[in-house]
Amino acid sequence: MHFRKRLLASITLSLAFASALTCSTALAQKDWPTRSIQLEVPFAAGGPTDSIARLIAVPMGQYLGQTVVVENVPGAGGTIASTKVARAAPDGYTIYIHHIGMATASALYDKLSYDPLTSFEYIGQVADVPMVLMGRKDLPPNNFKELEAYIKANGAKVTMANAGPGAVSQLCGLLLQSRLGVKLTNIPYKGTGPALTDLLGGQVDLLCDQTTQIIPYIKDNRVKSYGTTTLKRLPAIPNVPTLSEQGLKGFEVKAWHGVYAPKGTPQAVLDKLNAALKFALNSPDVKKRLEDSSIDVVSMDKVTPKSLKTQLENEINAWGPIIRKANIPD
CATH class of the missing domain: 3.40.190.10 (Periplasmic binding protein-like II)
Known part of the structure; x- marks a missing residue:
């Protein structure tokens, strides 16, 4: 009898703890962010991807109420930065902008410490550089x-x-x-x-x-x-x-860009990041400065996780055979 009472008390305590933990997690996600966010760029400062990152970082930070800090992590065609982000804590405080290189890495490198398709959460497409x-x-x-x-x-x-x-x-x-x-x-x-x-x-x-x-x-x-x-x-x-x-019908190459987060980032946080990205891309100043550089801001229906995932899958399938046939590096 005493054993049953102790068992019931233990179960009740465990359920209460689980409920409290769930509420605490939900509250934390509701209050997110409470500190600055790192926006990782896989190339050196001054290039097109870095320029786009710095343009969207300010209005994204304004929307989120925290500073979005751009950090350059160049090297190995972007794979160093990709590895860093894939291994980062999935709490929304590390996000990532990358271009078409996200799609070509698996064909260029025999071994990657991450999977471009499964190691990240998708936030949305950003812009295309012709x-x-x-x-x-x-x-x-x-x-x-x-x-x-x-x-x-x-x-x-x-x-x-x-x-x-x-x-x-x-x-x-x-x-x-x-x-x-x-x-x-x-x-x-x-x-x-x-x-x-x-x-x-x-x-x-x-x-x-x-x-x-x-x-x-x-x-x-x-x-x-x-x-x-x-x-x-x-x-x-x-x-x-x-x-x-x-004469080269359908010939199209563009340095398309997307924003990602580590796999496992909570959906509520991803939703906030997506809203912040849309806010940034709708900024008249951002639009003008990008357009002045002949950079095309994507339509809002592409600033979605689904659209970015589809874009990445299509580009992997398109470039893989071309890269392997060329036997890069040559």
Whole structure:
């Protein structure tokens, strides 16, 4: 009899503790955040991803009532930062912005300490950075049709710069070569900055780069512009046709960006982060500053976990075969 009473008392106490713990957790999530949030960026300061992160961090912090601090964790094509975030506490105080590199890592690296699809929670897409295929100013072809003939006639004699294995500039070059059925001499750099410098200096023939830093050079005719990697012409450079309209139908490469959190982050926290991201992207100042750099803010129906997950899955399936066939790094 005494045993049964003690057992019932123990069960009652356990249930009360569990209930209190549940209420405490729910209350903590309701009050979240109570301190600053780290927004991890997998590249050095000053690049397109870092610029986008710093633009959205301020209004996100305003919405959440806490500072969102941008932290740069560069190296290994973004995999160092991805590993750090995947291992971080799933409490919402560590979030992550990454571009198309999130989709290409599994094809580029034999072993990853995380799974791009299952090690993270999805918050939403952010923005797309388009690209332009450019040539040195004294390269003989004057338009893409002439460039296509020139490439097929010269093959590996044509040099194409990129920002290193897995960079969007390299992916653009690989897709171009795949669509044209040619193999160029691909020259990796430690970023698009030095690659662009050598293109401007005439040391390399071609470069596919993001619009954030090349629009002034295009407008000043310091490079030859052969086409944008978008399906529609860019308002900032309306006279530059798309590669798609010039024969490479459907050719599209963009440095799309998304925001993630560690796997297991509570849904209530994810909902707040998603609302904060939407608030930031709806900010007139953020929109204008992004658009001034020819960066396209995605429509609000894409600023969702489902949309980001679908985008990541589609990009993994699209780029995996191209990367493996190219045997990167080459």
